[in-house]
Amino acid sequence: AQSVTQPDIHITVSEGASLELRCNYSYGATPYLFWYVQSPGQGLQLLLKYFSGDTLVQGIKGFEAEFKRSQSSFNLRKPSVHWSDAAEYFCAVVLTGRNNAGNMLTFGGGTRLMVKP
């Protein structure tokens, strides 16, 4: 079964500092990869996605993520964090391939980002 791991439950950074949120997945097939953000009381908003091609993808709000097949990782980065970035971030994966007709979107447990002034 596919699984998605976000090793950091909480992360605190200072405003203006850089950010990296980790995401690892565990299966050998070619994945589709996503990052979502959830602000308090809100639904999930798609930040960026990777399907194929360039392994460094740009998203909204100044976020980017890099797919590294050798490390089974898809870490989210931002060069300079703003106070409004405080939220919960979820990595998600879709297993593709002929034997995976469902193409289910599976989420990690999330990382809560807090931003210090």
Next chain:
Amino acid sequence: EAGVAQSPRYKIIEKRQSVAFWCNPISGHATLYWYQQILGQGPKLLIQFQNNGVVDDSQLPKDRFSAERLKGVDSTLKIQPAKLEDSAVYLCASSLDRGQSAFFGQGTRLTVV
């Protein structure tokens, strides 16, 4: 473009009562998902529809949960009877097709007392 609409936003019921949630996906989206998000956890897929057919419902507690998408558009999720552990946010999402980017509604927060 209108997003995914869900109602109600909030619901409080007593245990053993029944409850229903409604979802209207983005127009033209063939795939519809229902997720359960317990406080402090990531969303867990309950059921996935492709048009009006069920693609996966392996994590749906079928003794008490049911869902339907009769005309391949709107969907309802029902819990009967509810248990305390069903307290969660129920998220509906839709995508153009399987494996494509999913767009989420704001969710229904259910509290079972």
